[in-house]
Amino acid sequence: xxxxxxxxxxxxxxxxxxxxxxxxxxxxxxxxxxxxxxxxxxxxxxxxxxxxxxxxxxxxxxxxxxxxxxxxxxxxxxxxxxxxxxxxxxxxxxxxxxxxxxxxxxxxxxxxxxxxxxxx
Numbered sequence: 001x002x003x004x005x006x007x008x009x010x011x012x013x014x015x016x017x018x019x020x021x022x023x024x025x026x027x028x029x030x031x032x033x034x035x036x037x038x039x040x041x042x043x044x045x046x047x048x049x050x051x052x053x054x055x056x057x058x059x060x061x062x063x064x065x066x067x068x069x070x071x072x073x074x075x076x077x078x079x080x081x082x083x084x085x086x087x088x089x090x091x092x093x094x095x096x097x098x099x100x101x102x103x104x105x106x107x108x109x110x111x112x113x114x115x116x117x118x119x120x
Contacts, residue, residue: 045069049079063087 049067054060065081075096081087089109096102 043069044071 045068047067049063049065051063052060053062062083063081064083065079068076068078068080070076077094079092081090089107091105091107093105093107094102095105
């Protein structure tokens with residue numbers, strides 16, 4: 001009986017705590033905008049990148065390059081690989097068009113061309 005009463009009072013406390021949240025509607029666009037601003041600072045940026053990938057067998061791969069970010073109405077990001085040598089010059093570009101579809105482009109230096117991906 002005491003366990004059942006404790007569960008009921010905990011559930012009632014949770015319902016009372018969440019009641020103010022249920023009373024107001026959440027604007028999804030505003031929420032997504034706040035999430036994006038929290039994750040993506042609004043400054044243009046250039047940075048050196050080093051990516052180290054390893055597994056349980058102690059095998060390890062290391063990539064390095066540069067990352068570029070351009071803010072504005074069309075947010076753009078680009079990752080350019082400098083090493084290892086067989087990947088040097090590979091470039092992956094991301095473009096976010098706000099309300100429109102996002103685009104990804106991959107440049108392969110051995111082919112000498114880049115192709116657009118299908119919008120996501």
